[in-house]
Each structure stands twice: as structure tokens, then as C-alpha cells.
Amino acid sequence: MKKLNVSLLAIMVAGAAHAADMGAVDEPIKLAINEWTGQHVTTHVAAEMLKAAGYQVEFVTAGMLNQFQALADGDIDATLEIWSSNVSDEYAKKIEEGTVVEIGDLGLDAKEGIAYPAHVADLCPGLPAWEALKDCAQNFATAETLPMGRLVDYPADWGTPGADRMVGLELPFKAIPAGSEGALIAELRASTDRKSPLLITFWQPHWAMSAYDVKFVELPPGEDACFNDPAWGPNPNAVNDCDFSPSRIFKAGWSGLADKWPAAYEILSNYQLAVEDQQPMMGAIDVDGGKVEEVVAAWMADNEDKWRPVVDAATK
CATH class of the missing domain: 3.40.190.10 (Periplasmic binding protein-like II)
Known part of the structure; x- marks a missing residue:
């Protein structure tokens, strides 16, 4: 408004x-x-x-x-x-x-989604299309997630929306909850400073969207059927194979x-x-x-x- x-x-x-x-x-x-x-x-x-x-x-x-x-x-x-x-x-x-x-x-x-700092597109060709993450997950791997890539999800008290999408879309990423909003910002800052890979669950409005040039991954539309009918979407065996619902x-x-x-x-x-x-x-x-x-x-x-x-x- x-x-x-x-x-x-x-x-x-x-x-x-x-x-x-x-x-x-x-x-x-x-x-x-x-x-x-x-x-x-x-x-x-x-x-x-x-x-x-x-x-x-x-x-x-x-x-x-x-x-x-x-x-x-x-x-x-x-x-x-x-x-x-x-x-x-x-x-x-x-x-x-x-x-x-x-x-x-x-x-x-408002909008929520799976996101990344703009420089990450150079480390994962094909972004913002979500399918690109299948081929470059290893670039996001850390010691605690090998052989999978790491997704920095919302703090545990906020639910597991990022993890739900990794499972629904069968993406080879392990979701690690951030400790707080401040921890999410620290991840964005470090990734931007070091030009290192980062996949994160994030939202707007937030000042960091512009400060760190954050982009959203383009996922299948978040329609009601996605969350209730496994047959809907790219994975016929799971729900949550789509973007967040409009917030x-x-x-x-x-x-x-x-x-x-x-x-x-x-x-x-x-x-x-x-x-x-x-x-x-x-x-x-x-x-x-x-x-x-x-x-x-x-x-x-x-x-x-x-x-x-x-x-x-x-x-x-």
C-alpha cells in the first residue's frame, strides 16, 4: 500500500x-x-x-x-x-x-522465498531458474552438509519452509536453521564480502534485499494444490514442490x-x-x-x- x-x-x-x-x-x-x-x-x-x-x-x-x-x-x-x-x-x-x-x-x-546474493548467479549458471540448483549443489556444500549443498533456513522457531521446498523439489540441499534474523544477515554479509556461494530462505520487505542485492530463485507458482496434492507440480510424490504462497x-x-x-x-x-x-x-x-x-x-x-x-x- x-x-x-x-x-x-x-x-x-x-x-x-x-x-x-x-x-x-x-x-x-x-x-x-x-x-x-x-x-x-x-x-x-x-x-x-x-x-x-x-x-x-x-x-x-x-x-x-x-x-x-x-x-x-x-x-x-x-x-x-x-x-x-x-x-x-x-x-x-x-x-x-x-x-x-x-x-x-x-x-x-510482502514476498518470501529461496534467495541468493546476485553474485551467486556466476557460481551457479542457470539461476534464477530453480532447476539450476540440481547441478551446482556441490558448490554450496560445507563440512556439515557434504555431499549436499547448504541452505540457510529460517530460525527453528519460524518453521521449516526452506527445508520443505528442498524435499518437495528433490533438491540436494540440507537446510540448516539460522540462529536468528541477525544470523541470516551475517550470512548475507559474509557471502557478499567474500563472493562465496549462499542459498538462503529470506523475505521482503527487508533492508538487506537492496543492501546485498538479493534475488529470489524462480520456483513453480505457490498454488493451493501444491500444498495438498502430491500429483501437482514437478514432483508427483510430494507436496511443497513450489514457491511460497503469496504472503x-x-x-x-x-x-x-x-x-x-x-x-x-x-x-x-x-x-x-x-x-x-x-x-x-x-x-x-x-x-x-x-x-x-x-x-x-x-x-x-x-x-x-x-x-x-x-x-x-x-x-x-
Whole structure:
């Protein structure tokens, strides 16, 4: 969603909505902090909007895949950057039982996939076509993966999407989970500096996509049938022989959120953040060494027209 659209959305919300009750302003609203910088930015922007409305906010560190029980129990009140391609079965169960509710899309234009720094195309002729990886896997091998190539997958807490595709497409790569988002960035930096081979599971929006000239491998389209019907796709004996599903990024809350803090629920439901706004803040933190609180505070001061109407619509 472009910046103009975000501003227009905020104005429309301000004109159409009625002020809601503030609810339990004496109790903090607990927001989940997950493992990646973009989510920290997303969550701190939301927190500042809630504070501007008059709420208290508390941050709770939570693993992306294991946060949903805490959300269902009310130990966390909202989580603000869920990627549809990387969500657990536990989330679906909580939605079905009604203990967790979705509270709208975040608005980020996103993509996930198997990726590599641009220089790797010289080490694996045929890229970005995925079939090229069959013939050059040995170039990516390490001591822990021989004779297979190495794929640096997401941290274990994020699931195994890269490993799933290596199996589905019968590619001779062993997926090694990264320890963190920072470890993924370290891999990209080292590969770029040394011009060494690297295959990695990665995503956009992320400042590293441009900083390290990251390209996505072209995989078969990520259609629903790929994940349910082994006969679909190039491997007739397996599912996941395709790209990631198109990513939807959305927000979710504890089922009691709307009743306990009606105005906060409206704010979080209508909250949107554009790639054009999130990505520079990520770079200011991860590249320039800024603190997330300071970077977000600067953005809030410079972009009040984008968030203030949403707060005012819910509270005035």
C-alpha cells in the first residue's frame, strides 16, 4: 500500500468512525515482540499510537510460533505482524475455538522465498531458474552438509519452509536453521564480502534485499494444490514442490481485547504500515545502529498525518 493510500485510509477512518470507550486504561495492553526487526518496528509504532491515545503498553517477548497459546490465555493482548506463509497450525486452532481473533491486515506488500546474493548467479549458471540448483549443489556444500549443498533456513522457531521446498523439489540441499534474523544477515554479509556461494530462505520487505542485492530463485507458482496434492507440480510424490504462497501480513488479538479496551481495538484494527515506511526504519536500526525506540519516535514525529487520524477517530 502506497503512502498516499495509507494517509487516505487514515482520513477516511477519521471521518467515518465514532469514538469508542477507552476501557481499562489502568491496565497495560501487552504486545508481542517476536524475533525480527521489522516486527519490532511494527509493534513499537502501534505502541506509540496506543500511548498517544492514553493507554499503557507492555512488551512481551514471544516466539512467533508459540505465542498463540499466550494470546489465547490473555497473557498477550495483540501480535501485530503475522506472515500467512509462516503461521502454525496452533493459530488456526485458536481462531476456530474463538480464543484468538484476527484484527485486520497490516498493509505490507510482502514476498518470501529461496534467495541468493546476485553474485551467486556466476557460481551457479542457470539461476534464477530453480532447476539450476540440481547441478551446482556441490558448490554450496560445507563440512556439515557434504555431499549436499547448504541452505540457510529460517530460525527453528519460524518453521521449516526452506527445508520443505528442498524435499518437495528433490533438491540436494540440507537446510540448516539460522540462529536468528541477525544470523541470516551475517550470512548475507559474509557471502557478499567474500563472493562465496549462499542459498538462503529470506523475505521482503527487508533492508538487506537492496543492501546485498538479493534475488529470489524462480520456483513453480505457490498454488493451493501444491500444498495438498502430491500429483501437482514437478514432483508427483510430494507436496511443497513450489514457491511460497503469496504472503498476507496481518494482526491478531486476544478474544477479550475489544471488550476490555474498545478504543485500542479500533486503533489496532485500523493500523496500517507501508513498506516504504517500515523498510527505512529497519535499515536505520540494523545498518546504522539506531535504537528501535528512537527510530520509531523520529518517524512518529515526522509522519503524524499517517497515524494521528486513526487514533483520533477511535478516541475523539
